[in-house]
Amino acid sequence: MADSSVWFGVLGALGGAGVAGLAAVYGPLRLHRRQVEQKDAEKLALWREGETARLLLVRVTGRAWIDALERTVQDLEAGRPMDLERYDDVIAQVSTEAHKAGISLAFSGAWVDSMDTLPQSVPIPPGAEERDIQAAEARARLLAALREATRVVRAEILRRTVRQPEARESEVGQEVADAMDRSRVARATLNDVLSDEISHVTEVSPRP
Numbered sequence: 385m386a387d388s389s390v391w392f393g394v395l396g397a398l399g400g401a402g403v404a405g406l407a408a409v410y411g412p413l414r415l416h417r418r419q420v421e422q423k424d425a426e427k428l429a430l431w432r433e434g435e436t437a438r439l440l441l442v443r444v445t446g447r448a449w450i451d452a453l454e455r456t457v458q459d460l461e462a463g464r465p466m467d468l469e470r471y472d473d474v475i476a477q478v479s480t481e482a483h484k485a486g487i488s489l490a491f492s493g494a495w496v497d498s499m500d501t502l503p504q505s506v507p508i509p510p511g512a513e514e515r516d517i518q519a520a521e522a523r524a525r526l527l528a529a530l531r532e533a534t535r536v537v538r539a540e541i542l543r544r545t546v547r548q549p550e551a552r553e554s555e556v557g558q559e560v561a562d563a564m565d566r567s568r569v570a571r572a573t574l575n576d577v578l579s580d581e582i583s584h585v586t587e588v589s590p591r592p
Contacts (some may be wrong), residue, residue, distance in 0.1 A: 435585045439487070442523065443578050444508050445482040449530050450567050452478050456537055457564060460556050466541045482530075484521060522577040526570040533563040 452474050459466060536559050 391499075411481045421457040424533075432585055436582055437583050438587070439578050441485040442482075443575060445478065445485045446526055446530070446571055446574065449475075449482050450533075450571055453530070453533050453537055453564065456541070457556060457560060460537075460540060460544070460560075466545065468538070468541050468545055471538060471541055475538075479530070479534070482527070500554065519577045519581055522570075522574040526567070526574045529563070529567040529570040533560075533567045536560050 394422060456466070536557075540556055540560050
């Protein structure tokens, strides 16, 4: 009986040691796994924040460009004297920022332009997702519309400056009005696409 007690004591001690050993091994493993999961979650949160910021920047810079054109057209309609050099400077700034925003988004892997060429954009890689292609095409259409509107507004300023420098015209040509309408439509379309992209970013993981 005494021997049995001894053996039970030994087995109990060994069992306790085994449990302690397992705890010593698996405890750190669980801790490590939790740390890895936490780091992954933080990485994902940062990625989503960065992608969302880049998407919003594309939206903001596109708006800045069209706003600059809208203000210029309003000045033309009010018959105010226009400074062509000032117009060129403003457009150069807003268009450069818009292109930079697109390039930043392209190299992040979210989506890229399909219609423009470097340095404005990079080509869509083989196997791109349909949503990437749609977003790229929407942005390319907006850029094309904004460039065309920029051209016709500039031509209107030049016409008034060169041919009638002292006249106070208040009506812009139909070409200007049509170009601005196309830009507004293209911007509204892109904004819808960007909203979908932002929603998608909150649901997916970073691309490899």
